[in-house]
Amino acid sequence: MADQLTLYGRTFSSRLLLGTARYDSPFVLADAVRAANPAMLTVSLRRQLSGSKDSGQPLWNLLRETSRTILPNTAGCLTASEAVRTACMARELFETSLIKLEVIGDEISLQPDPFGLVEATVELVRLGFEVLHYCTEDWVLCRRLLDAGCEVLMPWAAPIGTGQGPRNATALHELRKRPPEIPLIIDAGIDLPSHACQVMEWGFDGVLLNTAVSRAVDPVRMAGAFAHAIQSGRSAFLAGPMVAQNAAVPSTPEIGRPFASAS
Amino acid sequence: MLIVVNGQTHSLAEPHTLAALLRSVAPTPPFAVARNDEFISRGAYQECLLAEGDKIDIVHPAVGG
Numbered sequence: 001m002a003d004q005l006t007l008y009g010r011t012f013s014s015r016l017l018l019g020t021a022r023y024d025s026p027f028v029l030a031d032a033v034r035a036a037n038p039a040m041l042t043v044s045l046r047r048q049l050s051g052s053k054d055s056g057q058p059l060w061n062l063l064r065e066t067s068r069t070i071l072p073n074t075a076g077c078l079t080a081s082e083a084v085r086t087a088c089m090a091r092e093l094f095e096t097s098l099i100k101l102e103v104i105g106d107e108i109s110l111q112p113d114p115f116g117l118v119e120a121t122v123e124l125v126r127l128g129f130e131v132l133h134y135c136t137e138d139w140v141l142c143r144r145l146l147d148a149g150c151e152v153l154m155p156w157a158a159p160i161g162t163g164q165g166p167r168n169a170t171a172l173h174e175l176r177k178r179p180p181e182i183p184l185i186i187d188a189g190i191d192l193p194s195h196a197c198q199v200m201e202w203g204f205d206g207v208l209l210n211t212a213v214s215r216a217v218d219p220v221r222m223a224g225a226f227a228h229a230i231q232s233g234r235s236a237f238l239a240g241p242m243v244a245q246n247a248a249v250p251s252t253p254e255i256g257r258p259f260a261s262a263s
Numbered sequence: 264m265l266i267v268v269n270g271q272t273h274s275l276a277e278p279h280t281l282a283a284l285l286r287s288v289a290p291t292p293p294f295a296v297a298r299n300d301e302f303i304s305r306g307a308y309q310e311c312l313l314a315e316g317d318k319i320d321i322v323h324p325a326v327g328g
Contacts, residue, residue: 044327
């Protein structure tokens with residue numbers, strides 16, 4: 001049976017979720033999507049800038065051409081009520097009940113507001129949304145989000161756009177052990193394909209990326225590198241790594257070694 | 264009657280519905296609308312009567328992470 005990622009009843013062969021922001025051009029974005037083969041594309045909704053002719057039509061056309069599952073976000077929202085209103089607009093605009101919930105608690109670190117996340121989640125679940133959070137690795141917060149009806153958790157590796165990689169490996173390991181049946185996707189803070197591979201080796205179910213791809217010198221090549229890394233990490237997790245130990249053990253048999261004294 | 268649409272003031276004849284305003288502004292689809300920070304669904308545009316000073320937000324698809 002194929003190894004697939006299941007989120008809210010939807011199955012995906014890819015375990016990479018890709019952001020659409022900060023690419024140099026829509027063409028680079030389109031090529032990166034082809035190279036990454038992502039399960040989902042994250043998007044936002046914004047006013048048309050004064051004087052601009054771009055009403056999102058090029059992006060809209062690209063999204064339709066790629067036929068990827070769309071995951072709108074509530075980026076920039078600072079309160080639960082603001083996030084819920086944004087989610088409602090996103091649902092009508094993108095015709096999906098999926099929402100990547102962001103409620104920012106600190107505008108410097110972009111750390112999620114745990115209280116706002118829970119408050120917004122309760123309301124969004126009541127309204128029929130399928131919620132994927134940008135949250136921290138705090139287990140109590142994650143448990144509250146699961147209690148509110150979430151079927152997926154998306155803890156950060158590090159704050160958005162920092163590219164620091166997994167800052168709190170111990171907490172992420174512990175989180176992975178707590179809800180073994182819940183899909184866990186690392187969202188934000190990943191810099192290198194090796195970071196993505198590492199968290200997949202730890203048993204995480206997917207990785208959501210944006211800046212690590214879009215701000216690479218060659219975003220298309222980097223998109224492909226991440227796709228391979230995530231697949232490799234997943235395969236390693238499924239294969240089951242050996243148990244590390246302190247004592248050295250020769251891999252080549254000792255028995256029959258020439259010049260060895262007979263015992 | 265003055266209405267603020269995406270931060271810019273528009274002068275309208277009274278009475279005016281949201282549907283009429285959108286016909287006038289003619290945003291490129293797809294879009295979604297909020298009135299005074301409250302989401303207004305597509306099906307409610309015709310019944311939504313605007314009032315002096317209303318703030319209308321029209322949003323479109325945008326890139327995001």
